Amino acid sequence: MQRYRDHRDAVDDLLRRFAPLEPVRVPAGEPIPGSYWGGPEAGLLGARIFLRDDTPVHSALHEAGHFVCMDAGRRLALDTDAGGEVAEEDAVCYLQVLMADQLGGISRDQLFADMDAWGYSFRLGNAQAWFERDAEEARDWLRRYGLIDRFGALTWRLRA
Structure with a gap:
């Protein structure tokens, strides 16, 4: 499992590209504020x-993805x-x-393995199969809200 400690600077830099999202480091052994699942999973409170x-790392990216995908009104009230x-x-x-x-x-293979180990559930049985063969609706949703371009690349924007 890829952990934040091994990729801190890269993860922080990536998340800050979705301003106003701001990564906050929590000391070892402390509870993680805003964590829906509890530690060690990432938590969200506001931005x-x-x-x-x-x-x-998959938890950090997943929660950041929620922040990016929710509308501005939900971001303002975001608490866990x-x-x-x-x-x-x-x-x-x-x-x-x-x-x-x-x-x-971090390779896609590593991320997919971490997602599967955590217990993400997909119709085709695993994260990689879903992403490669069953994620058309997810891509369409991201395009509809301008979060990826027509080629599938990140636009580095938040949903309005």
Whole structure:
């Protein structure tokens, strides 16, 4: 499992590209504010994403994806539970893979394995199969809201 401690600077730099999202480091052994699942999973409160050294990178990217995909009104009231519909959750999963591509030192294979180990559930049985063969609706959702371009690349914007 890829952990935040091994990719701190790269993860922080990537997340800051989605300003006003701001990564906040949590000391070892401290509870993670805004964590829906509890530590070591990332937490969201407003525009802050809380990360501890043992936070899985996929969790950091997933929660950041929620921040990017939710509308501005939900971002203002964000406190732990990102909410959203199933289509948005799928878009978040797709987006976290695209974000991982921006991090040196983490391959898609590693990210997919970490997602599967955590327990993400996909119709085709695993994250890679879903991403490669069953994620058309997620891509369409991300395009509809201007979060990826027509070629599938990140636009580095937040949903309005």
